[in-house]
Amino acid sequence: MLKTRIYLDNAATTKVSDKVLEAMLPYLKEGYGNPSSIYTLGREAAIAVNNARKQVADALGCEENEVYFTSCGSESDNWAIKGTAKLMAAKGKKHIITSVFEHHAVLHPLKALEKEGYEVTYLPVYENGVVKAEDVANAIRPDTALVTIMYANNEIGTIQPIAEIGAICKEKGVIFHTDAVQAIGNVHINVKEQNIDMLSLSGHKIHAQKGCGVLYINKKYRLPNLIDGGAQERNRRAGTENVPAIVGLGVALTEATANIDSKNAKLKPLQDKIYDAVMKIDRVHLNGDRERRMASNLNFSFEGVEGESLLLQLDLQGIAASSGSACTSGSLDPSHVLLSIGLPHEIAHGSLRISMSEYTTEEEVDALLQVLPEIIAKLRSMSPLWEHIIKGETFKIK
Numbered sequence: 101m102l103k104t105r106i107y108l109d110n111a112a113t114t115k116v117s118d119k120v121l122e123a124m125l126p127y128l129k130e131g132y133g134n135p136s137s138i139y140t141l142g143r144e145a146a147i148a149v150n151n152a153r154k155q156v157a158d159a160l161g162c163e164e165n166e167v168y169f170t171s172c173g174s175e176s177d178n179w180a181i182k183g184t185a186k187l188m189a190a191k192g193k194k195h196i197i198t199s200v201f202e203h204h205a206v207l208h209p210l211k212a213l214e215k216e217g218y219e220v221t222y223l224p225v226y227e228n229g230v231v232k233a234e235d236v237a238n239a240i241r242p243d244t245a246l247v248t249i250m251y252a253n254n255e256i257g258t259i260q261p262i263a264e265i266g267a268i269c270k271e272k273g274v275i276f277h278t279d280a281v282q283a284i285g286n287v288h289i290n291v292k293e294q295n296i297d298m299l300s301l302s303g304h305k306i307h308a309q310k311g312c313g314v315l316y317i318n319k320k321y322r323l324p325n326l327i328d329g330g331a332q333e334r335n336r337r338a339g340t341e342n343v344p345a346i347v348g349l350g351v352a353l354t355e356a357t358a359n360i361d362s363k364n365a366k367l368k369p370l371q372d373k374i375y376d377a378v379m380k381i382d383r384v385h386l387n388g389d390r391e392r393r394m395a396s397n398l399n400f401s402f403e404g405v406e407g408e409s410l411l412l413q414l415d416l417q418g419i420a421a422s423s424g425s426a427c428t429s430g431s432l433d434p435s436h437v438l439l440s441i442g443l444p445h446e447i448a449h450g451s452l453r454i455s456m457s458e459y460t461t462e463e464e465v466d467a468l469l470q471v472l473p474e475i476i477a478k479l480r481s482m483s484p485l486w487e488h489i490i491k492g493e494t495f496k497i498k
């Protein structure tokens with residue numbers, strides 16, 4: 101397999117940690133029983149799943165019977181949104197509030213609901229990439245069924261005022277869901293203290309395996325099922341449990357939530373170092389608020405540079421990073437997140453997302469900073485636009 105020397109795309113996915121792999125292996129080998137079977141092999145698998153459920157409940161500050169394992173973060177988002185929509189439509193509530201820069205796993209289910217007659221309010225995120233809690237308060241109506249606002253944005257890393265929004269939703273009696281896929285392990289989350297009714301997370305963003313997620317649902321609410329079939333997950337989510345992945349997710353989440361402060365203490369200086377160095381480059385812009393962002397994330401736009409070319413040049417140096425969102429690469433449209441904070445199309449195209457993990461080292465950051473200015477200069481020297489830009493004949497970021 102090709103070796104990427106330096107992996108700075110942890111918002112796209114992460115490597116499985118040694119500890120997670122070690123915990124999973126017995127369930128990929130001798131412990132392969134079906135948790136629904138009554139003999140010992142099955143019962144042991146069921147115990148392992150329930151042990152992971154307890155780990156998730158402890159990490160989120162909820163009860164074990166409020167934790168549901170799913171196949172991914174996208175499924176969790178779909179279930180929370182479509183389930184709540186159906187539940188509340190029966191009570192005549194068909195209005196949903198969200199933000200313009202949610203992940204597509206939130207936006208696309210909402211688009212589908214709009215076609216079915218639901219009404220969705222998309223709140224702005226302003227130039228800094230942060231939703232205003234007062235905007236949420238002002239948008240809530242008597243027929244509002246759900247507020248769904250992501251905890252931290254996957255592209256620009258900005259952190260939303262989730263506890264404030266939770267308090268508003270509680271006061272107004274509206275169900276509150278947050279997609280915390282990126283935030284988990286980066287910020288302190290307690291669903292009860294922060295009045296979160298539903299929360300999505302995904303294993304593969306926190307050093308567990310791909311294809312396993314969680315939806316926490318406040319036990320006050322009984323959502324209709326998204327996947328019908330067997331009686332797994334207390335009759336609420338059918339499908340034989342992915343036991344090894346669930347075991348790994350439990351371990352990964354325990355680790356991620358226990359190590360938030362030490363991880364941030366390590367990453368903040370690296371983030372500052374990258375920021376200071378990159379901002380010395382001519383005509384560069386930081387996307388998203390400088391302070392209200394995860395220590396793991398930086399997102400820049402370089403005028404006169406094409407993001408895809410930048411990624412390819414970095415790849416030649418063994419460095420993996422991202423431009424826009426991985427899900428939309430291959431499409432020529434700039435990311436909806438970068439457009440949502442007011443970037444012109446041309447500038448949104450020249451963006452670079454750097455996302456670190458606890459495994460990121462200062463040597464890796466130094467290696468990036470050593471090649472990045474040269475790559476930018478080289479790409480600009482080949483760009484027909486660059487000459488116009490420096491003469492001030494075309495767009496410029498304010």
Ligand SMILES: *Cc1c(COP(=O)(O)O)cnc(C)c1O
Nearest residue numbers: 172173174203205254281282302
């Ligand atoms: C990755 C991601 C998802 C999707 O999770 P999957 O497990 O890949 O389906 C949803 N929301 C956000 C914010 C993400 O970063």
